[in-house]
Structure formats: structure tokens, C-alpha cells
Amino acid sequence: METPMLEGVLFFPVTPFTDIGEVDLAALHQHVSAGVDAGPGGVFVACGTGEFHALDVEEFTAVVRTAVDAVAGRAPVYAGAGGALGLARHFARAAAEAGADGLLLMPPYLVESPAEGLVAYTHAVAEETSLPVIVYNRANARFDEQTAAEVAQLPTVTGLKDGTGDLDLVARIIPAVREALRESGKDFQFFNGMPTAEASQLAYRALGVELYSSAAFAFAPDISLAFHRAVEESDHERIDALQRAFFHPLVRLRKRAPGYAVALVKAGVTLEGSKAGPVRPPLTSLGAGEIEELAAIIAEGRAVLTS
Secondary structure (H helix, E strand, O other), X not given: OOOOOOOOOEEOOOOOEOOOOOEOXXXXXXXXXXXXXXXXXXXXEOOOOOOHHHOOHHHHHHHHHHHHHHHOOOOOEEEEEOOOXXXXXXXXXXXHHOOXXXXXXXXXXXXXXXXXHXXXXXXXXXXXXXXXXXXXXXXXXXXXXXXXXXXXXOOOEEEEEEOOOOHHHHHHHHHHHHHHHOOOOOOOEEEEOOOOHHHHHHHHHHOOOOXXXXXXXXXXXXXXXXXXXXXXXXXXXXXXXXXXXXXXXHHHHHOOOXXXXXXXXXXXHHHOXXXXXXXXXXXXXXXXXXXXXXXXXXXXXXXXXXX
């Protein structure tokens, strides 16, 4: 099986819910289809922004299947998997059966563990399917350079996404992984997985990490793509303008409350005219004043595009 190598802006759709809390598959199909029309390099469904933590296996399967149908082969589709080991295996199998092209392995549930245990956890989930696996280095799933190199050598592990923001650690992991894979020549990709990743992307790019998650793409793909082009073209005037007008204010709003990394994306999708619905507990939605702030931030970002 050929591994889909990723490029460009990575789209992380929300999972729309109805007012009574059920998954809105019709709204999801529309949201994903419209996003793919904008031209992302990959679609990551039922992951962090997609409230993976709040979905049961039946809902998860329906979400992945709907996204695969909406994408219709136009981009690789990755699905989340993680949590308790038994459930993580179940999610991995469900994603494969629903037609996903790969997995983003989220942290295990609740427990803290040594990095060596994370290698065993990754192996146990990865062996459930032949799908390529991107390992998410964040929260209670923190690899060091030795174990990152070890997990990178697992046959189906094809990438590592960093959400720690520990650039010193990332700077040690990257050469360790490259050296471990040198003889095999195996393709392997690194990702910036920080919330509002654009705000830190120049620092990650200096380490050789070119791929990043774009939460903004879900509700403002024009701004997200413009920033990506500016980075690729080293247009620092445009980068600085978008950071000042859009991404830095977005970060400040996101930090207002835990969970707003998801809630503000859902609010943005709604502001742009698509159904997203509320977040599921324990997350909380933005207040009316904060939604107005978000609308103003989006407008300021678009003003930069026309300047």
C-alpha cells in the first residue's frame, strides 16, 4: 500500500451537532465538501477540532464515512484514534472500514506513562490495520528523541505531529528520526500541531517542519491559504500583517478559556454561514460578545488580503 505523503495546508473539520446534541451528518458533508473545494493537502476528520474525545464508536464511524464520501478522493483523509487502548484499536479498525487513508494517533486516556510505554501503545494500535499512522506528540503522550526514533521505525508509522511547543525537544527528535531511518530510506513527515499553528510556524519551519494543522482553514480558508503562500514565498511583510491582524488576536481569544481552540472554530464556521452547532460537554461555547470579537478578527484578516 502506497503511503499518501501530505503537502500544503491541512484541513481539520469540525463535527457539527444539532441543537439536541446529535451528529449532523448532512452539515458535516457540506462543511467537508466546501473545505476540500478550497484545496487543502489533506483532511483530518474526527480529530481534536472534530471533538474525537466526545464521539462514540458508532458516531465516529459515521463521521469518517461521511467525510470520505464528501472528499471523494480529492485529498487524503486521516481519522483520529486514541484513548483507552481497547477503544483505540476499535477506532483504528472502524476508520479503515469507513475508508480512511490514514490515522492520527491521539494520546492514551488519562494515564501518564514513560515514553517507552508509548512505543508499545503505538505498536498495539498500528498493528490493527495497514493504514499509515501519524503519531501525535502532546499532552500525556510525550516522546523523547530515542523513543521517537524507535516508533518511527514501526512499519506503518509515517509521521510525527508535535503539539508540545517544546522546540528544543523537536530540534533533537528530527535528526534522531532521520538518522534512524537513513538506511531504510523510509519516507517520514513532521508536523506542527500547535493550536493556531500559524502563530508558531516560522519557528517550526526553521527546524525543517513544513507541514502544519490549520484550524483557521475550517472557517477562513482564504486567510489560511494566503498565509501559507506568504510563508512559501518568504513574504514577511504579508506574514507579519496577517499575524498582527488575524492570527495573534485569534490566539488571544483562544486562550480566554480551556477548550476554546475547538469552540472558536465552530463559532467561525457558523459565522461563515454553515451549520456547526454547539460543542459537547465538557467544552463550552463562546459567548455572544466573543463571537462578535471573532467576527471582527475575521474581517481584519480579510482586510489584509485586499490591502
